[in-house]
Amino acid sequence: METVEKKFRGRHLLQIADLTADEIMGLLNTAYKFKDVSEREIKKVPTLRGKTIVNLFYEPSTRTRTSFEIAGKRLSADVINISTSSSSVSKGETFKDTVLNIAAMKPDAIVVRHGSPGAPAYAARIAGCSVINGGDGANAHPTQALLDLMTIHEKKGTVENLKAAIVGDILHSRVARSNINALKMFGAEVTVCAPPTLLPHGVKALGVKVTHDIREAVADKDVVMMLRIQTERMQQGLFPSLREYSEHFCLSAKVLKSARPDVLIMHPGPINRGVEIASDVADGPYSLILSQVTHGVAMRMAVLYLLCGGAES
Amino acid sequence: MTAAAKTVLSAQEMGRTLARMAHEITEKNPDCSQIILAGIITRGVPLARRLADKLKIITGVDVPCGSLDITFYRDDIQSKGPDLNAGRTDISHDINGKTLILVDDVLFTGRSIRAAIDAVMDIGRPGRIQLAVLLDRGHRELPIRPDYIGKNIPTARGERVRVKLSETDGEDLVVVEGA
Numbered sequence: 001m002e003t004v005e006k007k008f009r010g011r012h013l014l015q016i017a018d019l020t021a022d023e024i025m026g027l028l029n030t031a032y033k034f035k036d037v038s039e040r041e042i043k044k045v046p047t048l049r050g051k052t053i054v055n056l057f058y059e060p061s062t063r064t065r066t067s068f069e070i071a072g073k074r075l076s077a078d079v080i081n082i083s084t085s086s087s088s089v090s091k092g093e094t095f096k097d098t099v100l101n102i103a104a105m106k107p108d109a110i111v112v113r114h115g116s117p118g119a120p121a122y123a124a125r126i127a128g129c130s131v132i133n134g135g136d137g138a139n140a141h142p143t144q145a146l147l148d149l150m151t152i153h154e155k156k157g158t159v160e161n162l163k164a165a166i167v168g169d170i171l172h173s174r175v176a177r178s179n180i181n182a183l184k185m186f187g188a189e190v191t192v193c194a195p196p197t198l199l200p201h202g203v204k205a206l207g208v209k210v211t212h213d214i215r216e217a218v219a220d221k222d223v224v225m226m227l228r229i230q231t232e233r234m235q236q237g238l239f240p241s242l243r244e245y246s247e248h249f250c251l252s253a254k255v256l257k258s259a260r261p262d263v264l265i266m267h268p269g270p271i272n273r274g275v276e277i278a279s280d281v282a283d284g285p286y287s288l289i290l291s292q293v294t295h296g297v298a299m300r301m302a303v304l305y306l307l308c309g310g311a312e313s
Numbered sequence: 314m315t316a317a318a319k320t321v322l323s324a325q326e327m328g329r330t331l332a333r334m335a336h337e338i339t340e341k342n343p344d345c346s347q348i349i350l351a352g353i354i355t356r357g358v359p360l361a362r363r364l365a366d367k368l369k370i371i372t373g374v375d376v377p378c379g380s381l382d383i384t385f386y387r388d389d390i391q392s393k394g395p396d397l398n399a400g401r402t403d404i405s406h407d408i409n410g411k412t413l414i415l416v417d418d419v420l421f422t423g424r425s426i427r428a429a430i431d432a433v434m435d436i437g438r439p440g441r442i443q444l445a446v447l448l449d450r451g452h453r454e455l456p457i458r459p460d461y462i463g464k465n466i467p468t469a470r471g472e473r474v475r476v477k478l479s480e481t482d483g484e485d486l487v488v489v490e491g492a
Binding site: 023026027029030032033036037040041042044045046047075302305306309310 | 386399
């Protein structure tokens with residue numbers, strides 16, 4: 001019998017669909033153990049000694065890049081960060097050449113973040129090592145969805161058959177797409193909520209319910225995920241003003257009254273206080289925003305362990 | 314059970330063996346309050362629990378007992394690949410300066426014990442580490458020597474030692490199966 005782990009070796013993590021539900025449950029189990037490691041005085045295990053991981057980031061990032069770096073280091077791997085502003089990319093080197101040159105230095109995994117959807121998939125075809133998608137355009141951000149599942153699992157004890165709402169800039173959000181796929185894999189009922197201009201065409205094809213009323217969106221949900229308005233990706237005005245957006249779509253204490261008393265409030269960060277989420281809600285008792293960040297390190301350790309732990313047969 | 318299976322320890326013998334090991338632990342460690350037992354996952358954990366129960370009967374001391382997972386410390390991750398079923402290391406007592414006794418069911422190559430010692434060193438600095446095993450089947454590949462041995466069983470390298478414990482397998486029994 002082929003084990004989950006054997007199948008995974010030498011593979012890539014480009015999107016949630018690359019994983020089975022069993023593999024995700026295995027990653028959750030492993031991530032909890034790595035969370036324990038992060039809480040010890042010696043926050044390191046020798047598991048990936050001798051492995052090299054390259055973070056190749058074409059977009060700014062605080063959480064994802066830092067947590068992949070910490071994750072690799074806590075597994076005793078060597079982690080190298082390349083950001084485009086300080087690399088030959090600023091001299092005009094193409095994405096292909098950059099990937100080929102990094103690959104020539106024989107890393108075991110490359111984490112790719114890129115503004116263009118499909119860039120990590122392209123890297124996976126040419127790199128000759130494992131490639132992990134650290135976020136590509138509005139397409140996918142699989143490790144974010146995995147760490148979100150872990151955060152939900154820790155609080156609810158399960159990830160099965162949840163009722164979840166995702167509120168905000170769905171149009172530009174890779175986090176929304178990966179979370180919809182992950183939650184639905186475990187039987188969730190997902191509702192998305194945004195102004196019509198911030199919803200992708202044919203969003204219902206993802207198997208989600210759609211509403212434009214945040215109160216309706218949060219009512220009766222186990223989980224509410226808030227998303228940032230990605231003004232940097234907007235070429236034209238998709239809504240009149242941030243102030244007007246927040247009038248209708250900000251998760252305030254008042255809106256939260258429509259939610260269940262045991263609702264979990266999540267946000268992948270960075271948060272814009274007062275725009276999509278009120279400060280008192282972000283810092284409030286239902287908010288798991290910082291716990292998501294903690295789980296980001298643990299889950300990325302699990303992903304790196306799965307991808308790099310063991311030679312290709 | 315295959316035809317080639319040979320019983321090397323019955324339930325009754327296992328109970329007596331563990332009782333003797335507990336006595337040996339008290340002989341070597343006059344102050345039992347300084348001991349912490351760490352069972353190596355999986356079957357070392359119930360064995361450590363049983364030794365703790367016997368130490369309580371002999372000395373009256375409640376010896377702390379925990380579990381140690383060595384998945385992330387193994388030296389065969391490269392060849393065997395990652396394992397997503399790691400157990401949870403749970404040693405809640407401060408091990409610094411204490412006598413930590415590693416407990417496992419079978420001692421074979423010694424590689425698991427090497428991994429266990431490394432895992433312990435990452436959670437603290439015990440005053441000393443001792444090793445208790447229910448069975449020593451030989452074929453060491455590292456310079457590891459147990460302090461307490463339930464039973465020495467000569468085996469061929471290809472034979473399989475199957476330890477069953479009531480907590481994990483419904484019965485207490487050790488058999489050796491042919492290659």
